[in-house]
Amino acid sequence: MEKVLTIAGSDCSGGAGIQADLKTFAAHGVYGMSVIVSVVAENTSRVIDIQDVAPEMIEKQIDAVFEDIGVDAVKVGMLSQPCCMKAVARKLKEYKPQNVVIDPVMYAKNGCPLMNPSAIDILIHEILPLADVLTPNIPEAERISGIQINSAEDMEQGAKYIYDLGVKNVLVKGGHAVGDALDILYDGKQFYYFRAQRINTKNTHGTGCTYSSAIASNLSLGFDLQEAVRRAKEYVTTAIRHSLAIGKGCGPTHHFYDLYQNGLTKTIIKNN
Ligand SMILES: Nc1ncnc2c1ncn2[C@@H]1O[C@H](COP(=O)(O)OP(=O)(O)OP(=O)(O)O)[C@@H](O)[C@H]1O
Numbered sequence: 001m002e003k004v005l006t007i008a009g010s011d012c013s014g015g016a017g018i019q020a021d022l023k024t025f026a027a028h029g030v031y032g033m034s035v036i037v038s039v040v041a042e043n044t045s046r047v048i049d050i051q052d053v054a055p056e057m058i059e060k061q062i063d064a065v066f067e068d069i070g071v072d073a074v075k076v077g078m079l080s081q082p083c084c085m086k087a088v089a090r091k092l093k094e095y096k097p098q099n100v101v102i103d104p105v106m107y108a109k110n111g112c113p114l115m116n117p118s119a120i121d122i123l124i125h126e127i128l129p130l131a132d133v134l135t136p137n138i139p140e141a142e143r144i145s146g147i148q149i150n151s152a153e154d155m156e157q158g159a160k161y162i163y164d165l166g167v168k169n170v171l172v173k174g175g176h177a178v179g180d181a182l183d184i185l186y187d188g189k190q191f192y193y194f195r196a197q198r199i200n201t202k203n204t205h206g207t208g209c210t211y212s213s214a215i216a217s218n219l220s221l222g223f224d225l226q227e228a229v230r231r232a233k234e235y236v237t238t239a240i241r242h243s244l245a246i247g248k249g250c251g252p253t254h255h256f257y258d259l260y261q262n263g264l265t266k267t268i269i270k271n272n
């Protein structure tokens, strides 16, 4: 059985964070484990408060997982403060897991900040180099690269800039753009386009968490990166198509094993 770990924040309303990650792992048939970095009192409309777990406790949770069960892939999500980032970086450097997918979460869908803006330098210098694949959305790619993104060409430029910071693979997600939901992967040699029709819904709470966890699951299952992303794109698109109109704000994605089988996307390989 493949074992996948999420290191992220807890969303008590179940749509994003650790909860979305564990649902995604279960739908992929892999064994899910979690290290909670922050407890977030949030729902589909707002973030009420954030309480970070002490860095020593973050490290002890990571030790508990690695000294006993071990992992085949890791997804890293919300890291709100420099001290949390440093604790996670220390332990990832110590255990050197394979298949590390990092989602550099900065804001919730409703615009509430989930990362202290002063942590950006630590994110760039301590966390980004640990990623086998980094999955910024457009505002996150803009913040990391300083490049304004208004087109697919801008997404490519942003991906290239972030790659040059020392990130092995960069997947810029287009959920915040208009038109097709286009994501662009850059591996230092080629750009790969993953495209799906945009679904007309406000219920996209947790899409980024779902996507990065699906990529980590697929990597743990032995798929190469392009195939892992292609399958994850199908999974997240399906999870959005079946998202739930619950709560007063942006409802959550929905997770089913059976729906994972549907093919919805096209992959286009483009030369550099
Ligand atoms: N309305 C939509 N229809 C189809 N696909 C979408 C839609 N919104 C987002 N996506 C897709 O969902 C995935 C997550 O992308 P997005 O840019 O929303 O991430 P995110 O902003 O990090 O998510 P989160 O809301 O969890 O922070 C991407 O594959 C994106 O293309």
Ligand SMILES: Cc1ncc(COP(=O)(O)O)c(N)n1
Pocket (backbone or CB within 6 Å): 008, 009, 010, 011, 016, 017, 018, 040, 042, 077, 078, 105, 107, 108, 109, 110, 114, 204, 205, 206, 207, 208, 209
């Ligand atoms: C604990 C936690 N982690 C990540 C997100 C981002 O997800 P979204 O932007 O879909 O709200 C979130 N809202 N909460």
